[in-house]
Amino acid sequence: AAIEKGTFQHFMQKEIFEQPTVVAQTLRSYLRPLERQVALPQMDFDISRIERVTIVACGTSYYAGMVAKYWFESFARVPVDIDFASEFRYRDPILPPGGLALFISQSGETADTLAALRHCKANGQTIAVVVNVPTSTMAREADLLLPTHAGPEIGVASTKAFTCQLAVLAALAAHFAVKKGRLSAEQEAEIVAHLLEAPACLNAALDHDAEIRAMAPLIAPARDVLYLGRGQDFPLALEGALKLKEISYIHAEGYASGEMKHGPIALIDEAVPVIVIAPSGPLFEKTVSNMQEVRARGGKIVLISDAEGLAEAGVGCLATIEMPKVHPLIAPLVYAVPVQLLAYHVACVKGTDVDQPRNLAKSVTVE
Numbered sequence: 001a002a003i004e005k006g007t008f009q010h011f012m013q014k015e016i017f018e019q020p021t022v023v024a025q026t027l028r029s030y031l032r033p034l035e036r037q038v039a040l041p042q043m044d045f046d047i048s049r050i051e052r053v054t055i056v057a058c059g060t061s062y063y064a065g066m067v068a069k070y071w072f073e074s075f076a077r078v079p080v081d082i083d084f085a086s087e088f089r090y091r092d093p094i095l096p097p098g099g100l101a102l103f104i105s106q107s108g109e110t111a112d113t114l115a116a117l118r119h120c121k122a123n124g125q126t127i128a129v130v131v132n133v134p135t136s137t138m139a140r141e142a143d144l145l146l147p148t149h150a151g152p153e154i155g156v157a158s159t160k161a162f163t164c165q166l167a168v169l170a171a172l173a174a175h176f177a178v179k180k181g182r183l184s185a186e187q188e189a190e191i192v193a194h195l196l197e198a199p200a201c202l203n204a205a206l207d208h209d210a211e212i213r214a215m216a217p218l219i220a221p222a223r224d225v226l227y228l229g230r231g232q233d234f235p236l237a238l239e240g241a242l243k244l245k246e247i248s249y250i251h252a253e254g255y256a257s258g259e260m261k262h263g264p265i266a267l268i269d270e271a272v273p274v275i276v277i278a279p280s281g282p283l284f285e286k287t288v289s290n291m292q293e294v295r296a297r298g299g300k301i302v303l304i305s306d307a308e309g310l311a312e313a314g315v316g317c318l319a320t321i322e323m324p325k326v327h328p329l330i331a332p333l334v335y336a337v338p339v340q341l342l343a344y345h346v347a348c349v350k351g352t353d354v355d356q357p358r359n360l361a362k363s364v365t366v367e
């Protein structure tokens, strides 16, 4: 049956709104809610013996991999290398025997990622893939297939596949940590409980749609937009900038908040909106001081944070978007929603072709 937009104006919009459902659907196949345990598919290798992980992907899938690097390293204490697929083979990567190579791809067909997969296979790596198309080439060539259950994604700019990738990667990181003896049953139960909160928190994030639509005209005239994030929110800044570029054709850059003073700060003036992605928490104070640096130069800030963060630093912002207070593990999933919606509504203000942006393809099958 043909996939319809229903009451939505664009497939991208529909796919953004499907996230609570498809993330729940994806989590269902990786968690045992009653036992409060993660449940990964059968593996014919011993994951507890993996000493190193190599993550390779492109585009939005690459940013999901960047978040996963934080999780694998902090939970399982396994060092992770991550590369753009188009760069990977050409740096002659060191692939020690017994390593796990993880490929993330919505389509499972991206040529650079597939070439990297085959390179890793030829070099004795165990191949795990997180893909949304279970019949894809990558799925067929994997030792371990970890499907996302996002359903067909039609909009060229990836949205629901991203949050589903994050859901799978969080479960994999937790499983990895359990097998490495780094998480007690109690800690595992806690992680599972937080993951199960994700769909409701995604819904709460979607409740801000009208508010984000109302602020889109403030961003639409900009020539450049800067996105800032720290720690696991840095990849979200990159993803926010990518979404805006892809569909609104506004030049946008994602930067690590603390790195702003080493360059992008030179660009800041009243005409460059700065989108700050910063849930409250141990890193928040540092980000607040980065925001002051922006303000001192006349920069206009859109702060995306929770009630606590907004109470502390929301005054004087051009706009704020309030997210629910969430556990850090699910923050990247939840904060993906406002950056997707912001890009979407800005593109609508500009009247671009949201689902089929110029020069872009859903799946890039040439290297």
Ligand code: G6P
Residues within 6 Å of the ligand: 058, 059, 060, 061, 104, 105, 106, 107, 108, 109, 110, 113, 156, 157, 158, 360, 361, 362, 363, 364
């Ligand atoms: C293209 C799409 C992006 C996607 C990237 C990677 O550039 O436009 O939305 O993130 O490919 O695709 P993959 O299917 O490998 O995730």
